[in-house]
Structures are given as structure tokens and as C-alpha cells.
Amino acid sequence: SQQGEEDPQALSIQEGENATMNCSYKTSINNLQWYRQNSGRGLVHLILIRSNEREKHSGRLRVTLDTSKKSSSLLITASRAADTASYFCATEANDYKLSFGAGTTVTVRA
Amino acid sequence: DAGVIQSPRHEVTEMGQEVTLRCKPISGHDYLFWYRQTMMRGLELLIYFNNNVPIDDSGMPEDRFSAKMPNASFSTLKIQPSEPRDSAVYFCASSSRGWDEKLFFGSGTQLSVL
DSSP: OOOOEEEOSEEEEETTSOEEEEEEOSSOEEEEEEEEEOTTSOEEEEEEEETTOOEEEETTEEEEEETTTTEEEEEEOSOOGGGOEEEEEEEEETTOOEEEOOOEEEEEEO | OOOOEEEOSEEEEOTTOOEEEEEEOOTTOOEEEEEEEETTTEEEEEEEEETTEEEEOTTOOSTTEEEEEEETTEEEEEESSOOGGGOEEEEEEEESSGGGSOOEEOOOEEEEEO
8 A cells, every 4th residue: 555645636837947845644654754866767766754854955956854743845946858757755654654645657858 | 787687588488488588786775675666566575585585475475486596696586487477577685774775676577478
């Protein structure tokens, strides 16, 4: 079953704009991870944030975690055409499994 | 390291045939995971291994599915007999510390059962 649910399902933005997507989950987690998947490829890990952390950065990526609201957000700043992909959040809950959401499809227009 | 290597990249077979998917994890990684991705159900964990031992196979849909890891550098996922509803992309992933660390995914096997 999917623990995390991403919102929106799809997002279309102009190159240079920022893209924000959200992930909500249902039960307490140990960590939350974001992955990117380009069309026809495997998933690539972007960021891992632990339950006692509130914000992490990696290059143009910023992830926040609000455990009280059971939600996380992924911000991509100054988007590029190469950022066109599907983005998934994955949560590790107390069942010690990594469950993936349905993903947000991001299209960056040139 | 070449990353997680899966073969074949694409597999087309007829209903009732046996299908074997193969995976070579990253050297030194103690955890190996098999996931299945479909439009309807997203990414589902099928089974995972720790130090070549199957830990949780509760995601394996039916007895038609079986997975083995005879050594630290090789795993197989077998479907016998295959059915059209098994059509999906099957991913293998590995990590050094299980769920507490990032997973490295292979490029996947696109399986089509006619």
C-alpha cells in the first residue's frame, strides 16, 4: 500500500521557475526520501530527511519535513529542461519498509 | 562501480511461459530489493534480502513468483507461469544499510506478457 501521496499529480512550469511538490503520509516515519525518475529509467535518490530534521538542501533542491502535519515538500529552484521527470516521495515507517507514493510528473518548458 | 545491473532490459513472452529476471547489486551492499512498477499500483515492494537471506516476501503476489539470491552478487526473480497481469517494469535496488539509507536502483526490466 502507498504510504505517501504526492500533490500535485502533474506540474508544468517554464524554465527558470521554481517547482514545488508536496507529500503527505499517514503514519509516523523514521525517514522520508525523495527520488527522481526520468522516462524509461530507474529511480535516482535525491535527498533523505530524518524524522528529527526539518529542512535539508542539496544544490537546487530544498526539502522540508513537518512531522506534526505528516507532510514534506520538495522545492526545485531555477528549473531546467533536464529536471523534467517524475518525482516520488518514499517513507520508512515502523514496518521498516520503504513505501513510495504515486509521484508528481514535472514538465519544464523551454 | 557500474551500479545495479539488471537483465534483460526488455522481455516479451507469452502467457504460461517462465520468465527469469536477473540482478547484480552494487558490490558491498548487503540489502537487495525487488520492486514492481505499474500505472495502476505504482511502486510495490515484492521482496527484500539481507546478506542473501530473504527477509520479507509478503509483497510477492502469488506462488507463481519466486526470488533467490544464491550469492552476494546475484539475484533472480522468476515468474512461472507468467500471466498478462504480470506485465510491468521490475526494478532491483540495493543499499548498504537497508531502509535507513538511500537505495540505488537498476534501470529495470520492462516485462510484457501477451
